[in-house]
Amino acid sequence: MSPAAHSPDPHAPRFRVRPPAGWINDPNGPFRWRGRHHLFYQHNPDAPIHANVHWGHVSSPDLVRWEHHPIALAPTPGGPDEAGCWSGCVVDDDGVPTAVYTGVDRHHTGLGTICLARAADPDDDALAEWKPLPTPVVTGPPTGLDVVMFRDPFVFRCGGRRWALVGAGHADGTPSVLLYDCEDLADWRFAGVLVDGADPVAAEAFGDQGDRAVGWECPQLYATAGGDWVLVVSLWDGDPCSTAYLTGRLRTDGRDPGALRFEARTGGRLDHGRDFYAPAVLQEADRALMWGWSWEARERGEVERAGWAGVLTAPRVVDVHPDGALRVVPAPELELLRADEPFVTEPSVTAPSVTAPSVTAPGGTVPSRTVPGRVPLPEAYDLTVTARGLTTVSLLRSASGGQLTVRLDPERGTVTLDRGDWPRRPGTGPRGSAPIVVRAPGREVRVLVDGSLFELFVDDRATVTERVYRRPDDVRELVVTGAVAAVTGWELVPPTLG
Numbered sequence: 001m002s003p004a005a006h007s008p009d010p011h012a013p014r015f016r017v018r019p020p021a022g023w024i025n026d027p028n029g030p031f032r033w034r035g036r037h038h039l040f041y042q043h044n045p046d047a048p049i050h051a052n053v054h055w056g057h058v059s060s061p062d063l064v065r066w067e068h069h070p071i072a073l074a075p076t077p078g079g080p081d082e083a084g085c086w087s088g089c090v091v092d093d094d095g096v097p098t099a100v101y102t103g104v105d106r107h108h109t110g111l112g113t114i115c116l117a118r119a120a121d122p123d124d125d126a127l128a129e130w131k132p133l134p135t136p137v138v139t140g141p142p143t144g145l146d147v148v149m150f151r152d153p154f155v156f157r158c159g160g161r162r163w164a165l166v167g168a169g170h171a172d173g174t175p176s177v178l179l180y181d182c183e184d185l186a187d188w189r190f191a192g193v194l195v196d197g198a199d200p201v202a203a204e205a206f207g208d209q210g211d212r213a214v215g216w217e218c219p220q221l222y223a224t225a226g227g228d229w230v231l232v233v234s235l236w237d238g239d240p241c242s243t244a245y246l247t248g249r250l251r252t253d254g255r256d257p258g259a260l261r262f263e264a265r266t267g268g269r270l271d272h273g274r275d276f277y278a279p280a281v282l283q284e285a286d287r288a289l290m291w292g293w294s295w296e297a298r299e300r301g302e303v304e305r306a307g308w309a310g311v312l313t314a315p316r317v318v319d320v321h322p323d324g325a326l327r328v329v330p331a332p333e334l335e336l337l338r339a340d341e342p343f344v345t346e347p348s349v350t351a352p353s354v355t356a357p358s359v360t361a362p363g364g365t366v367p368s369r370t371v372p373g374r375v376p377l378p379e380a381y382d383l384t385v386t387a388r389g390l391t392t393v394s395l396l397r398s399a400s401g402g403q404l405t406v407r408l409d410p411e412r413g414t415v416t417l418d419r420g421d422w423p424r425r426p427g428t429g430p431r432g433s434a435p436i437v438v439r440a441p442g443r444e445v446r447v448l449v450d451g452s453l454f455e456l457f458v459d460d461r462a463t464v465t466e467r468v469y470r471r472p473d474d475v476r477e478l479v480v481t482g483a484v485a486a487v488t489g490w491e492l493v494p495p496t497l498g
Helices: 200-212 302-305 331-338
Strands: 022-033 037-046 056-059 083-092 095-103 113-119 129-130 147-158 161-170 175-184 187-196 215-223 229-236 239-255 256-269 277-285 288-293 316-321 326-330 344-346 353-355 359-361 362-367 369-374 382-396 402-410 413-418 434-437 444-450 455-456 462-465 475-491
Touching: 022 056, 022 095, 022 288, 037 288, 083 113, 095 147, 095 161, 095 229, 147 215, 161 187, 161 229, 175 215, 175 229, 187 256, 200 229, 200 239, 200 256, 215 277, 215 288, 229 256, 229 277, 239 277, 288 462, 326 455, 326 462, 331 359, 331 382, 402 444, 413 455, 413 462, 434 462
Parallel strands: 022 083, 022 277, 083 147
Antiparallel strands: 022 037, 037 056, 083 095, 095 113, 113 129, 147 161, 161 175, 161 215, 175 187, 215 229, 229 239, 239 256, 277 288, 288 316, 316 326, 344 475, 353 369, 359 362, 382 402, 382 444, 382 475, 402 413, 413 434, 444 455, 455 462
């Protein structure tokens, strides 16, 4: 089944995870249990606004057919999470699925506590009922560090022990990730600051947005087959800002089993778009999966009339290249959503075609070739374009003739998204609609579009997530010009059962 309820709103994604109504933000606790992927998320079931925070819950046998379950966590009157069940993770604690999350009480001072909730029946494949523990396992930040932001625990294993990260910010404006030893989930020991904004690699890799950040939210960590570890953080400057990553090594101290160090060697932007935040990672035996939150970028009145806000991205497989740079591709299970036949395939294109002019590239001129003419695009699609030279892909046309384009330039090593005719409106997240330029080989892009959610995978090194809201007189059509090598596109359809 589709994860999202059918909606008359043409901007509503149909194939990505979102609740039928209300608010969704951070993905929480991706978890595999008895052959199913479970995914939780921050959720206000009563209105499309960021308040009254619960944990919503879906599960899937294949990452494309998602089933909604009852709300997993709800604020407890008089309890440590009375003012909200905020972000965290889910782990297997001796055979019992256990949520480790941020609780905020009615005295909300900006500092969270770390709370636990356990599956009421671990033998229930749906994990439909959860029981919160009445008291936090960590009542607040460690003393002596002047911490003013403390939230979003993430539990992982390294060196045969269980550890946890917590996102933090300090009174002097320095963001950090705190480290805890939590081999026993009921007994946490502060083990120091894993990394902070003063780290020279982080300072260089995160750039201007890193300079503005006063807190690092939702820290996540995954291991790669090559021995690297990747630390993912969400940059908070008083509001959600952007996302970033650091690649490095985790070092244990043989003399002190309670010591762990992260040595960063490189890093950068995690997603180059304006509508991606608070990703959550699931470490599997042979891969790491990631989901992010894509917020609304339209006016509040439109959101209220629609009755829903926010969506989770498609699952992404994340890794690193030998140079430490991010490697990211759509999860292969997403191909289950493709229609039986592509709606366009080049060079065997049945639609009217045009011939692009020759393009000058290093080493000489790349001859032109026949590329698709104006091919109608469905509401939701999966499109891949590979280029031999400068290539422009147009995906949307306005009544005034403006185009939403993706421009691949292998010579300059860039891919540019230009959505200037579809300006972003005041809402959640950064404003602006300036072209986004990504440094990459520029040989291939894969575009996943579902309603207003636009996800661009650049080669296998970068992503751009944007929300684009079509107007009634806009035309969805594909036009590719330049030194294109191949174009293939599938409509997204509900997967066949079986």
